[in-house]
Amino acid sequence: MSHDLRAIVGVDRLLHEPSRALIVAILAAVESADFLYLQRETGLTKGNLSAHLSKLEEAGYVNIEKTYRGKIPLTLCRLTPEGRAAFETYRTQLKRFLESE
Amino acid sequence: MKDQFSHLARRTRRWKFADGTTELLLGGFMLWGGLAFNAPSPLLTSILVLVGMVVIVLGVEALQRKYVYPRAGYVEFRETTRRGMWKPLLAALTIMLAFIAVFWWFMVHRPDDALAWIASFLGIFLGLVFLYCALAFGFRRLAVIGLLSLTLGLLFSPLVLPPEALEGYLGIAAMAVYFILVGLALLVSGGLAFRAFLRNNPLLAESADEP
Numbered sequence: 001m002s003h004d005l006r007a008i009v010g011v012d013r014l015l016h017e018p019s020r021a022l023i024v025a026i027l028a029a030v031e032s033a034d035f036l037y038l039q040r041e042t043g044l045t046k047g048n049l050s051a052h053l054s055k056l057e058e059a060g061y062v063n064i065e066k067t068y069r070g071k072i073p074l075t076l077c078r079l080t081p082e083g084r085a086a087f088e089t090y091r092t093q094l095k096r097f098l099e100s101e
Numbered sequence: 102m103k104d105q106f107s108h109l110a111r112r113t114r115r116w117k118f119a120d121g122t123t124e125l126l127l128g129g130f131m132l133w134g135g136l137a138f139n140a141p142s143p144l145l146t147s148i149l150v151l152v153g154m155v156v157i158v159l160g161v162e163a164l165q166r167k168y169v170y171p172r173a174g175y176v177e178f179r180e181t182t183r184r185g186m187w188k189p190l191l192a193a194l195t196i197m198l199a200f201i202a203v204f205w206w207f208m209v210h211r212p213d214d215a216l217a218w219i220a221s222f223l224g225i226f227l228g229l230v231f232l233y234c235a236l237a238f239g240f241r242r243l244a245v246i247g248l249l250s251l252t253l254g255l256l257f258s259p260l261v262l263p264p265e266a267l268e269g270y271l272g273i274a275a276m277a278v279y280f281i282l283v284g285l286a287l288l289v290s291g292g293l294a295f296r297a298f299l300r301n302n303p304l305l306a307e308s309a310d311e312p
Contacts, residue, residue: 025109040174
């Protein structure tokens with residue numbers, strides 16, 4: 001078995017979950033996004049999204065900041081440098097696996 | 102290979118144009134700028150343009166706060182990295198240098214015509230910028246604005262109109278007409294996009310921001 005094929009075994013299991021991969025991929029394209037934007041874009045329920053974000057926050061991949069925009073509560077999520085690096089590694093591993101012959 | 106993650110990143114980046122507020126902002130600037138050209142003095146024109154710009158920015162921000170963010174959420178976009186900047190920068194620099202070269206040629210060889218070409222240069226330059234944005238973000242409506250700008254740029258050139266129609270104040274007036282027409286087109290395009298955005302993104306029944 002080639003090295004590229006075996007690389008799939010070493011992928012980050014936290015990111016190798018469709019919902020979390022989607023959340024991180026969206027956050028990778030922006031500086032920060034609020035909870036509502038992520039909910040709209042992922043199609044997840046509040047509870048589900050909240051649970052995934054908590055796991056990503058625990059791993060140090062996402063930073064969650066609770067703030068206000070005027071009087072409206074705002075939950076801002078952004079990728080940490082570790083989260084961004086982990087996503088890039090995951091993406092590269094996945095790509096290498098899919099392109100390997 | 103462009104993977105699904107690249108597609109997702111592109112989709113997220115084009116979000117800033119999806120609600121039409123960027124066009125409303127630009128359209129407001131251009132329309133107001135075109136109208137302010139008719140002020141009796143250049144100083145008054147400058148003051149009117151500056152005050153108008155502040156009012157337009159505040160108005161569009163209020164529109165976003167009231168209608169866009171509660172429906173679709175808030176996104177802060179990343180600053181473009183140096184690596185991602187060089188292509189558009191190089192394109193803009195090439196176009197700008199080409200225009201400066203042509204303008205310089207006119208100033209040296211036909212100084213009387215130089216002013217007459219300003220509206221034309223502006224129309225062609227901004228037309229190319231709009232076409233680039235249409236391609237980069239995948240919005241057809243920006244291509245229409247780009248074509249309109251290019252057409253007006255060509256129309257307001259001494260190649261089409263008699264040079265005496267664009268001399269002195271008339272050259273400035275042609276620029277004002279250009280700003281007003283493109284500004285109106287941007288406002289219509291932005292307004293239609295904004296209406297479609299509100300229709301496609303209804304308010305959620307309860308506050309969806311808190312997890």
